[in-house]
Amino acid sequence: MRGITILCVALLTAFSAEAQQPFTKADTLRGTITPQRAWWDVITYDLHVRVNPEDSTFSGHNNITYKILKPDSVLQIDLQEPMVIDSVIQDRKALAFTREGNAWMIKVTSPQLRQKSKVITVFYSGKPRRAKNAPWDGGVVWAKDSLQRPWIATAVQGLGASAWWPNKDHQSDEPENMYINVTVPSDLADISNGRLKKKTENGDGTTTYTWYVSNPINNYDVALNIGHYTEIKDTYSGEGGKLDLAYWVLDYNEEKAREHFKVVKPMLKCFEYWFGKYPFYKDSYKLVEVPFLGMEHQSAVAYGNKYQMGYSGKDLSGSGWGLKWDFLVIHESGHEWFGNSITSKDIADMWIHESFTNYSETLFTECQYGQKAGQAYVTGTRQNIRNDIPVIGPYGVNTEGSGDMYYKGGNMIHMIRQIMNNDESFRQMLRGLNKTFYHKTVTTQEVERYMSQAAGFDMGRIFDQYLRRTTIPTLEYRIVGQQLQYRWVSDVKDFNMPVKVKLNESGYKLIYPGTTWRTASISLPGKQSFEVDKNFYINVKETK
Numbered sequence: 001m002r003g004i005t006i007l008c009v010a011l012l013t014a015f016s017a018e019a020q021q022p023f024t025k026a027d028t029l030r031g032t033i034t035p036q037r038a039w040w041d042v043i044t045y046d047l048h049v050r051v052n053p054e055d056s057t058f059s060g061h062n063n064i065t066y067k068i069l070k071p072d073s074v075l076q077i078d079l080q081e082p083m084v085i086d087s088v089i090q091d092r093k094a095l096a097f098t099r100e101g102n103a104w105m106i107k108v109t110s111p112q113l114r115q116k117s118k119v120i121t122v123f124y125s126g127k128p129r130r131a132k133n134a135p136w137d138g139g140v141v142w143a144k145d146s147l148q149r150p151w152i153a154t155a156v157q158g159l160g161a162s163a164w165w166p167n168k169d170h171q172s173d174e175p176e177n178m179y180i181n182v183t184v185p186s187d188l189a190d191i192s193n194g195r196l197k198k199k200t201e202n203g204d205g206t207t208t209y210t211w212y213v214s215n216p217i218n219n220y221d222v223a224l225n226i227g228h229y230t231e232i233k234d235t236y237s238g239e240g241g242k243l244d245l246a247y248w249v250l251d252y253n254e255e256k257a258r259e260h261f262k263v264v265k266p267m268l269k270c271f272e273y274w275f276g277k278y279p280f281y282k283d284s285y286k287l288v289e290v291p292f293l294g295m296e297h298q299s300a301v302a303y304g305n306k307y308q309m310g311y312s313g314k315d316l317s318g319s320g321w322g323l324k325w326d327f328l329v330i331h332e333s334g335h336e337w338f339g340n341s342i343t344s345k346d347i348a349d350m351w352i353h354e355s356f357t358n359y360s361e362t363l364f365t366e367c368q369y370g371q372k373a374g375q376a377y378v379t380g381t382r383q384n385i386r387n388d389i390p391v392i393g394p395y396g397v398n399t400e401g402s403g404d405m406y407y408k409g410g411n412m413i414h415m416i417r418q419i420m421n422n423d424e425s426f427r428q429m430l431r432g433l434n435k436t437f438y439h440k441t442v443t444t445q446e447v448e449r450y451m452s453q454a455a456g457f458d459m460g461r462i463f464d465q466y467l468r469r470t471t472i473p474t475l476e477y478r479i480v481g482q483q484l485q486y487r488w489v490s491d492v493k494d495f496n497m498p499v500k501v502k503l504n505e506s507g508y509k510l511i512y513p514g515t516t517w518r519t520a521s522i523s524l525p526g527k528q529s530f531e532v533d534k535n536f537y538i539n540v541k542e543t544k
Helices: 009-019 025-031 251-275 327-334 351-369 371-384 407-420 423-436 444-455 460-467
Strands: 040-052 057-068 074-078 084-090 097-100 103-107 117-126 139-144 150-155 177-185 195-201 206-213 225-227 229-238 241-250 285-289 301-303 342-344 440-442 474-480 483-489 499-504 507-511 518-521 539-542
Touching (some): 025 103, 084 097, 225 285, 229 251, 301 327, 327 351, 342 351, 351 444, 407 423, 407 444, 423 444, 483 499
Parallel strands (some): 474 539
Antiparallel strands (some): 057 117, 195 206, 474 483, 483 518, 499 507
């Protein structure tokens, strides 16, 4: 959710400017599958971290089990300044390593045999980057609750998981499963991803919480949430059977949370209808109250909207419908399907996460209040589109595209729904995406290809126009007698997106403009009655 724009224009304007600056070797080391990353594949992480609130330090180790794709001798591990790697062990031997910025090159000495697995243990410590304005400018949040007790959380999307723990910090490589072992002072609790396997009293005033994630998980989703929590338990009967629900909230917010989170079950019913079964039945669904706005942490959705409707009490659509429900619950939960189950290999393709999840807000509004309400919501969000830089960012340098991946991307998906002109086919396409790419990392090309095949027409030029350009196509038209003449003006060659217009009193129908003039017969009572369907995010211009 890091790019939500309406309340953060200054931050995102700065981000957009940064996205166009020259890139460095450090950007490439972070954003590319370097030779030191390419030869090994993560199988599992067994992370151990001790959190000390008194001096804001982390320390611990990560046992990394990996599969050898081809033999090599130098392995890249990522850990960001000011954190440091203290030592590295494999087969009981200390390994030498060098550092280049946030990339650490580990020299392995044991035989690395193709298709075999090995374990490497990385010991680390330091003061992780403190979040300046989570989740947009992230890191570790060191806060206090209203009773002035410690309240700590991680929020590292974009910044990267290596801000606080050592790993292969690239979205394309997810572990098949993961253990998260967190040691905290005994008066605090840690809530992380997956299921709590055990709670160990260490006898020194600290307690270790061991969480197990049984599904693949992206590094940036791995989360610590430390505070004075109480758990509210529930269950939901869904497409995958019984789903365990848990709401971990500050102890004094229990009563408020019980009422406010009643929206979760109808939300899950809506999303399962449109997207298919919730992707993490094995790991459960959790909402965890946090000291920042929120984040899509897999199976431990971070919630910080202070039990308000809308987005911090505001309606991002200006339609009124955005104040009928809690934005953070709906949006961040939508990411369980798009972002957490289906994950882009490169963050340049983050539209796959954010455009579909933005549209999940529209679908929830429609589920609750009807199709017209959903349409009013999605078209209302256009007020936030800036058309500053392309939605798809540059590849290989750990850089996102425009924050328009939310509202412009959501409106693009809404238009695709109108063009398909069959809601059941559209629904099956969304469900098919989630079935085909279930628990996988993907590229834009894979998603585009699937959607075109499912819809039965080539959407390539639509994706080019709305994801790779900053301009909006213009439908030019003129009426000569009972004849409508029309064409597209676009900077995409041979742009040919169908569009719905009103040609007669019976309603809207699809026409198929090209970049040269075409014609259609009309039978409207007056020239002024001609209309283009407002569900299409385009410019319209009448010409002579």
